[in-house]
Amino acid sequence: MDRIELICWNYLWSGSEDFLKTSPVAWNKVCTDKKTGGLGRYTISVGYSWLQGDQAKVPCHPVIWNRLNLPKHSFIGWLAIQGRLMTKDRLLRFGVIQDSTCDMCMDQTEDHSHMLYQCRFSSQCWTLLADWLGVVLPGTRILEWCCSWRCRSLMKKKIVIAAILAMIYQLWLARNLCRVECQLPLPAYVFKFVQSIVQSKGQNWKWTSKYQRMSWSPWM
Ligand SMILES: [Zn+2]
Structure with a gap:
């Protein structure tokens, strides 16, 4: 895994680029197409939305x-x-x-x-x-x-x-x-x-x- 990918990996799970030994989902799975259960092509905004989960939208x-x-x-x-x-x-x-x-x-x-x-x-x-x-x-x-x-x-x-x-x-x-x-x-x-x-x-x-x-x- 090259340096950029490593930073993305760590940022997704910890919010920083610090090294993590484990993560909830394998990186390959994260990058898998959405239809097959992954996040699709990973971007910070996609990762952020995913981590936020389904939250009720407020009317205002x-x-x-x-x-x-x-x-x-x-x-x-x-x-x-x-x-x-x-x-x-x-x-x-x-x-x-x-x-x-x-x-x-x-x-x-x-x-x-x-x-x-x-x-x-x-x-x-x-x-x-x-x-x-x-x-x-x-x-x-x-x-x-x-x-x-x-x-x-x-x-x-x-x-x-x-x-x-x-x-x-x-x-x-x-x-x-x-x-x-x-x-x-x-x-x-x-x-x-x-x-x-x-x-x-x-x-x-x-x-x-x-x-x-x-x-x-x-x-x-
Ligand atoms: Zn007054």
Whole structure:
């Protein structure tokens, strides 16, 4: 076995190139065609998928990893949908802070639902975005709504999701700015910024030409 094959062998079973004395399946079997029980031509991605096994797909997967999202928007959305952003209610629970009052309204406890949807500031941002997109958004749990939203146009759905993920990211940024520097941008400013992100992304993806054939456009 040459050096590359040895590295592949070790990486498949241990995740490193360190030498292993034994492995669960013979290398020849690993390289056997899939129809005959092997992995087929071995690549790292094939080996990784195989080791992951059959895991249930989560319904929010196409929303969070929508290909029109910016990666940083996907990441914050991924944390948000799991309730893993470091909101003040969580920080209070961990004993990091003593007061969980929302810095943006100074009125309610800051948890995910309040910070992202129910706070006056966030609510105003969502209203502006929904008007522009021409969709009716629920008052809370907008990310979850995306997962079950039925839309006849796949392109429209992808754009709306990209805009929603961009808004969640910007709300999180605005919240952090308010918490650290005691400054809160105007909702109109946050909306304009989200709008510019989505539009510039659209130009990169040449959405505008596709819109010539569509009845819906957030550019109208
Ligand atoms: Zn608030």
